[in-house]
Amino acid sequence: MHFNLKRVLPLFFLSILLYASPSLKDLSQDKYWQILGHYKNNISEVDSPNFFLAKDGKYSPYKELNATIYYLTHPKYKDDNSTYCRFPARREWIRKKIPNLKIIPQNCKSLNEQLDAIKDIKSVTLVFPTILMNSPASMFGHTLLRLDDKNGDLLNSFAINYAAQTNETNGLIYAFKGLTGGYIGKYAVVPYYKKISEYNDIKNRDIWEYKLNLTPQEIQRLKLHLFEIKDTWSKYYYFNKNCSYEILWLLESARPSLNIVYKFNYKALPIDTIKEANNENLIESEYFRPSQKKIILYYFNKIKNKKLALEFIKTYDTSLLNNVSPQQQAYILDFGTKMLRYEYLSKKIDREKYLKKYIFLLKKRASLPMEKEIYIKPPQNPIFSHDSNKIWIYAKKNDLIFGFKPAFHNIDDTNRGFIPGAYIDFFITEFSTKKLRYFYFFDIKSFTPRDEVFKPISWGVSLGTERFKDNELYFSLKPYAALTYKYKQFLYSFNLGLEEYLKNINYFGENLGFYLEGNFKKTKTVIDIKRHFFDFKTYNSAKIIEIFSIKRNFSINIGYQKDINENFFFAGFSLYFL
Amino acid sequence: MKRLLALAAITAGIAFAGNPNTGCGLGYMIFKDNQDSLLKQVLAATTNGISGNQTFGITSGTLGCEKPSKIVTNDKINNFVRDNLDKIAMDAAKGNGESIKTLAKLLNVKDEKAFAAKLHNNFDKIFASENVTYSKVLDNIATYAL
Numbered sequence: 001m002h003f004n005l006k007r008v009l010p011l012f013f014l015s016i017l018l019y020a021s022p023s024l025k026d027l028s029q030d031k032y033w034q035i036l037g038h039y040k041n042n043i044s045e046v047d048s049p050n051f052f053l054a055k056d057g058k059y060s061p062y063k064e065l066n067a068t069i070y071y072l073t074h075p076k077y078k079d080d081n082s083t084y085c086r087f088p089a090r091r092e093w094i095r096k097k098i099p100n101l102k103i104i105p106q107n108c109k110s111l112n113e114q115l116d117a118i119k120d121i122k123s124v125t126l127v128f129p130t131i132l133m134n135s136p137a138s139m140f141g142h143t144l145l146r147l148d149d150k151n152g153d154l155l156n157s158f159a160i161n162y163a164a165q166t167n168e169t170n171g172l173i174y175a176f177k178g179l180t181g182g183y184i185g186k187y188a189v190v191p192y193y194k195k196i197s198e199y200n201d202i203k204n205r206d207i208w209e210y211k212l213n214l215t216p217q218e219i220q221r222l223k224l225h226l227f228e229i230k231d232t233w234s235k236y237y238y239f240n241k242n243c244s245y246e247i248l249w250l251l252e253s254a255r256p257s258l259n260i261v262y263k264f265n266y267k268a269l270p271i272d273t274i275k276e277a278n279n280e281n282l283i284e285s286e287y288f289r290p291s292q293k294k295i296i297l298y299y300f301n302k303i304k305n306k307k308l309a310l311e312f313i314k315t316y317d318t319s320l321l322n323n324v325s326p327q328q329q330a331y332i333l334d335f336g337t338k339m340l341r342y343e344y345l346s347k348k349i350d351r352e353k354y355l356k357k358y359i360f361l362l363k364k365r366a367s368l369p370m371e372k373e374i375y376i377k378p379p380q381n382p383i384f385s386h387d388s389n390k391i392w393i394y395a396k397k398n399d400l401i402f403g404f405k406p407a408f409h410n411i412d413d414t415n416r417g418f419i420p421g422a423y424i425d426f427f428i429t430e431f432s433t434k435k436l437r438y439f440y441f442f443d444i445k446s447f448t449p450r451d452e453v454f455k456p457i458s459w460g461v462s463l464g465t466e467r468f469k470d471n472e473l474y475f476s477l478k479p480y481a482a483l484t485y486k487y488k489q490f491l492y493s494f495n496l497g498l499e500e501y502l503k504n505i506n507y508f509g510e511n512l513g514f515y516l517e518g519n520f521k522k523t524k525t526v527i528d529i530k531r532h533f534f535d536f537k538t539y540n541s542a543k544i545i546e547i548f549s550i551k552r553n554f555s556i557n558i559g560y561q562k563d564i565n566e567n568f569f570f571a572g573f574s575l576y577f578l
Numbered sequence: 579m580k581r582l583l584a585l586a587a588i589t590a591g592i593a594f595a596g597n598p599n600t601g602c603g604l605g606y607m608i609f610k611d612n613q614d615s616l617l618k619q620v621l622a623a624t625t626n627g628i629s630g631n632q633t634f635g636i637t638s639g640t641l642g643c644e645k646p647s648k649i650v651t652n653d654k655i656n657n658f659v660r661d662n663l664d665k666i667a668m669d670a671a672k673g674n675g676e677s678i679k680t681l682a683k684l685l686n687v688k689d690e691k692a693f694a695a696k697l698h699n700n701f702d703k704i705f706a707s708e709n710v711t712y713s714k715v716l717d718n719i720a721t722y723a724l
Binding site: 152191334338341366370371372373374 | 676702
């Protein structure tokens with residue numbers, strides 16, 4: 001064994017120093033030390049070697065603490081590269097725990113510069129971009145942190161974002177690596193306006209901002225820890241070690257009494273992390289930032305002559321607006337310039353053409369009355385949506401049905417806090433008392449309404465195993481495409497689907513269907529009927545459900561169901577939990 | 579077979595990301611990846627925590643663009659105006675919006691409303707043509723709106 005006297009001797013004196021205080025072993029089990037090292041069960045979740053000072057620091061909080069203390073008192077490198085400058089949160093915590101320790105100060109130029117750039121932070125905000133319309137999987141969403149500038153300049157405030165690093169364009173490789181830890185995840189800091197432009201403008205996602213009640217002291221701790229993790233990386237896992245999960249470490253470093261990060265082990269859905277933050281009384285207030293599409297529709301709804309506005313965005317010919325009042329002209333131009341920018345961002349027109357028209361239209365707009373403040377009513381706060389795990393028990397004639405899923409939201413779930421028509425479930429299992437009824441790896445359904453301005457094609461796909469011909473279990477894959485429309489509280493949709501059933505024999509089929517859902521304050525009505533065409537048989541299926549939302553996490557469902565094998569009425573309840 | 583092909587086409591589309599545009603004037607921005615394949619949508623990985631190489635930019639870097647001459651600016655102002663020029667143009671034309679309120683803060687303008695009105699009234703001079711660069715816009719703002 002390699003024995004380094006120079007290194008052991010100071011530790012010997014240190015242990016004398018610590019004689020009356022808790023031992024280093026105990027100290028290394030202190031919750032805050034565990035948080036600073038991202039330790040869970042004494043193994044750090046950080047994978048990059050530059051995060052550790054001890055050789056096997058990843059597997060030993062004790063050795064890491066020992067090494068940190070050693071290098072604080074016996075610097076190996078000077079100034080910016082010293083342990084003193086690279087691990088300021090560890091340093092300050094150790095200083096407090098071992099007041100007599102002779103820490104040798106260094107000149108931290110880089111640290112001080114960066115701390116200076118974020119010295120005026122008034123608060124920290126948890127930012128939640130919600131769903132990308134017509135892409136239900138984005139419901140799993142994303143979260144990031146924002147360090148709010150003192151002067152209220154939120155656009156230039158720094159956003160802390162954790163993401164897997166890749167430029168992969170092949171969807172299959174992408175999916176596989178994202179699920180299996182094939183990418184590394186890193187923290188990054190960018191001005192918040194870049195995130196707004198990414199989510200609000202380009203991806204057309206609404207953003208919810210949850211302001212946290214962190215104190216100045218807690219914010220200071222967060223900043224110091226942020227500096228410690230800035231150049232480190234960890235393996236990225238889509239389901240549990242993801243963007244939303246990793247920023248929880250920063251929150252815990254700010255307020256160690258929190259108990260959020262240790263609650264997430266197998267999955268970390270962004271909305272669940274926000275709900276846990278809320279359960280820990282961390283959230284002070286919320287703010288809603290509408291997507292670009294919502295803003296476009298806001299202006300469109302102000303326009304009286306809708307036909308003219310739609311005509312206008314075909315050519316952007318301003319002579320069309322000659323007989324319109326100045327205020328209405330302003331609305332049409334605000335609608336038109338936003339549509340033009342939307343087309344440019346969607347790469348439907350080239351830059352040169354866009355710029356020429358854009359500046360021309362804006363000059364015309366500037367000759368009209370100034371705009372007063374606009375207000376877009378926020379939808380229901382997603383914090384009040386049902387939780388992601390669900391069990392259900394239904395009674396039908398002579399039998400019971402039991403079901404479970406770990407995530408997330410489907411047509412038979414309560415609607416509060418969700419955008420109507422966007423559904424995704426993972427690992428859904430349903431049994432009767434005698435047998436497995438079905439198991440789906442995933443079931444995605446999108447019913448995105450078409451309106452006068454936007455014309456999306458809805459789609460969905462499920463993959464799993466279910467009862468088919470002769471009540472036998474078949475492997476199934478069922479994609480569909482649909483046109484969806486909205487009328488008041490209702491969405492209705494005409495869909496066309498393909499079905500593949502695989503066992504010893506393959507069956508291919510098609511289906512034609514009609515779907516309707518009505519969303520009301522305490523109830524939801526769903527009608528899903530289809531006609532299926534197979535070589536051996538043509539038949540109808542139906543699902544008619546009425547969902548009564550009793551509490552946020554409890555509902556009563558009654559309905560009727562018909563498929564290739566059976567038809568029955570049922571009644572039962574659903575229970576949701578985190 | 580036809581059905582199988584259709585199934586395959588719906589299920590396994592693959593998309594390619596667009597090239598980011600660069601420059602110092604209008605129309606500088608990252609693009610929407612127009613062809614979100616189904617698989618990408620299934621995982622929604624594009625924007626849910628998977629991205630290209632990110633940087634840690636607590637202090638802002640240099641621009642590599644011509645800088646404005648008439649007002650004292652810092653990197654924060656320069657970066658903000660360069661990256662948000664399209665939005666600033668839109669909000670200036672309307673005389674309202676978050677981007678010009680932010681600009682007022684960055685330039686230490688006390689009366690935000692008067693500033694917005696000046697941008698609105700002098701729009702043709704500030705954004706004279708589609709070829710205007712961000713530094714020229716800042717110079718024009720100094721001339722007509724401060």
